[in-house]
Amino acid sequence: MAASYRDLGLSTTSATASAERPTASATESAGQSAASATASARQRVAPRAPSTTCCPDRTDRTLLTRSASTTDETLRDTIEQAGDDLLGVFAMVTAGSGLDAEEIAEVLDVPATGAVELVEQARQARVDAVRSVPLIRDRLGERRFLAVLHAFLTARLRTDSLRPAQAIRLAELGVRDDALATALVRLADSALDPAIAASAYAAAILAGADPATVAARRCETAARTGDDDTAMAIVEQLLAAADTDPEDRRTAVRVGATIWASRGVLRRSADLYRWLGSDSSADAALAATVLYGAGDPRGAETMLKAPTVGPPTDAMAADRCLAEAMRHTITTNARPALSSVFRALAMQSGAVARRLTPHSTAAIAALLSVHNGDLSRAQAALQRATETDAPGSRTWAFHRLLAGWVAMLAGDDESAAAVLREVGVDALSRHDELFARAMAIGLARRSGDYGALTQHWQAAHLLIDEVSIDLFTLLPLGELWLGGIRVGESERVEHLITEAENLLAALGDPPAWANTFHWYGVQAAIVAEAPQLLVKHAGSLRRAAEQSDGNEYAAALANAGRTWLQVLSDQIDPERVERSARLLARLGLAWDGARLAGEAALRATDTATATGLLQVARSLRQSQLRRTPEPAKTPPSSDALSAREAEVAELVVLGFTYREIGERLYISAKTVEHHVARIRRRLGAGSRSELLSMLRAMGYGSSP
Structure with missing residues (x-):
């Protein structure tokens, strides 16, 4: 028979062990991270041979669960009255052992018949395996309590049957053992679930593993679970230490860069890679993409010229392909870049x-x-991402938000709003929250819901002060820009607009990224009634179209910019307006196209031109509404509104402001507001959003 706890005292036959209990702070730190693993671990370190007595681990949470009616006093009395061998059984159960008579006989060095009796006594006691730990430790004594756990560990190691939750629990309970520490590190390294890995690394340190040897891996695992504070604390330690292994230093930089990117400050990620310099070789392509995104093309080129270190893995090939694609977006145009990006995506699985x-x-x-x-x-691209994403992963929420953004551009506002509800804005990282807040503002702006727009704008105030702008955050910046102008607080985003302009200037104003920014600039100039700003951005779009070698998107934006200039100068060419508006719609900017046609209709001096352009705006709006599910309830009849109210309703649904509607109908903005209030009361709409939905269902804004 293998050595029992009576023989072992404080050591096992497989490894050096210490009876010293970990400090309270160490136990608390590891215990917090290990709790989730104890509940969720499904993997085995190795399979256990079937027992002829009973399943050893299946009874952990059933046979010894404390009943609701059992009082603390009863629990204390049960433990006080238990003999040493029964207390030993209780100690084994606290570590996750089942009531296996064969195992109990081996660990406690008792006869087989005695072990069976102990099993029956333990079943009748129904002691809470968690809450009873302090009482059992006190009753057995610390040395004997740990001796039982060491003997239990030895038995499980001998049969290769130590389960992850048991290994973690043993470390939490104070077992320090080289073999246990090694098993926990091996478990952490192989775990697919980052939560299990994080718990196992923390437990390994409690069991005696050298914190320095697992620091980089523990750092990355903490970041994968979303514990950015722990990850960054380890990053700081690894970067500050002069003797950190180069590979661990690269890992620390990559993790730190990832966390800073999630905080919406990509330039700090770029700082880390610039600091690492030539030591970035294995991650040089990753660094290049970050540096391009942060507006440092020279630094990116330096990284791409670094000699390749290590084998040509799929990861390195994908990183290189993506970095080369980023270079194309800066130096040439989007078409070859898009192909390269999708090749990089295909390499990743x-x-x-x-x-x-x-x-x-x-x-x-x-x-x-x-x-x-x-x-x-x-x-x-986003559909492909869902194949590897898991809800709660670092990328899941961002991919969902981008899917919502695409839906918003396509006119499917309901799907976009559903995404915002799905991801839960308040729980997002700063980077992801930036997209979520901007999308909420964009939806409110497109629906004409000024109250919701103001509410979402105010919710974004703190965020605006905390993030910086890079190539990958120009889209949300554009919506924040327009939202700020709408609520009269554009000065709050001026510093971000300046950052974006400087970023694009440093990169040579690359059309692949800059065109959308300049298109938002055109929209901002229109909303702010600033013709000079419009001329500036329209000119940038024109130059981009000339440089883009037939790029339809660049040409469409440039053409629309020139058309807007003419419209705002009251030079209405209906054919050109319709052509520009429909081209925008074909490229995913139907709302913008309807807006252009509607503004031209508002400024047209003859009825025929105005009517024709209004029909264009309606048809483009209709093309979006086809994607939005109709309300389930039966809408009121259009006869419920007077002729004047119907005119107002039509223009409200098309997105015109009260002032613009007043100019079109030759009434004051205040009168328009009164008309809208009466329409809302007449239809029984509880909010502006509901009013707009009801009017659309009645056919306003979508009739040909």
Whole structure:
């Protein structure tokens, strides 16, 4: 028979062990991270041979669970009255052992018949295996309590049957043992669930593993679970230590860069890679993509010229392909870049796709597609991402938000709003929250719901002060820009607009990224009634179209910019307006096209032109509404409104402001407001959003 706890005292035959109990702070730190693993671990370190007595681990949470009616006093009395061997059984159960008579006989060195009796006594006692730990420790004594746990560990190691939850629990209970520490590190290294890995690393340190040897791996695992504070604390330690292994230093930089990117400050990620310099070689392509995104093309080129170190893995090939694609977006045009990005995406599957990196290849593919008017390609990239994403992972929420953004551009406001509800804005990282807040503002702006727009704008105030702008956050900046102008607080985003302009200037104003920014600039000039600003951004779009070698998206934006200039100068060319508006719609900007046609209709001096352009605006709006499910309830009849109210309703649904409607109908903005209030009361709408839905269901804004 193997050595029992009576023989072992404080050591096992397999490893050196110490009876010293970990400090309270160490136990608390590891215990917090290990709790989730104890509840959720499903893996085995190795299979256990079936027992002929009973299943040893299946009874952990059933036979010895404390009943609700059992009082603390009864629990104390039960333990006080228990003999040493029964207390030993209780100690084994606290570590996750089942009531296996064969195992009890081996660990406690008792006869088989005695072990069976102990099993029956333990079943009748129904002691809470968690809450009873202090009482059992006190009753057995610390030395004997740990001796039982060591003997239990020895038995499980001998049969290769130590389960993850048991290994973690043993470490939490104070067992220090080299073999246990090694098993826990091995468990953490192989665990697919980052929560289990994080708990196992923490427990390994409690069991005696050298914290320095697992620091980099523990750092990355903490970040994968979303514990950014712990991860960054380890990053700081690894970067500050002069003797940190180069590979561990690269890991620390990659993790730190990932966390800073999630905080919405990509330039800090770039700072880390610049600091690492030539030591970035294995992650040089990752660094290059970050540096391009942060507006440092020279630094990115330096990284791409670094010699390749290590084998040509799929991960390195995908990183290189993405970095080369980013170079194309800066130096040439979007078409070859999009192909390269999707090639990089195709190289990523399984573990490669789940790597912790400062950026998601699928997200960059989707963003670049949106920036260049290819919504179907963006959807394809995000669909591919869902194949490897798991809810709660670092990339899941961002990919969902991008899918919502694509839906918003396509006119499917309901799906976009559903995404916001799904991800839960308040729980997001700063980077993801930026997209969520901007999307909420964009939806409110498109629906004409000024109250919701103001509410979402105010919710974004603190965020605006905390983030910085990079190539990958130009889209939300554009919506914040327009929202700020709408609520009269554009000065709050001026510093971010300046950052974006400086960023694009440093990169040579690359059309693949800059066109969307300048298009938002055109919209901002229109809303702010600032013709000079419009001229500036329209000119940038024109130059981009000239440089883009037939790029339809660049040409469409440039043409629309020139058309807007003419419209605001009251030079209405209905054919040109319709052509520009429909081209915008075809490229995923139907709302913008309807807005252009509607403004031209508002300024047209003859009825025929105004009516024709208004029909264009209606048809473009209708093309969006086809994607939005109709309300379930039966809408009121259009006869419920007077002729004047019907005119007002039509223009409200098309997105005109009260002032613009008043100018079109030759009434004051205040009168328009009164008309809207009467329409809302007459239809029984509880909010402006509900009013708009009801009017659309009645046919306003969508009739040909």
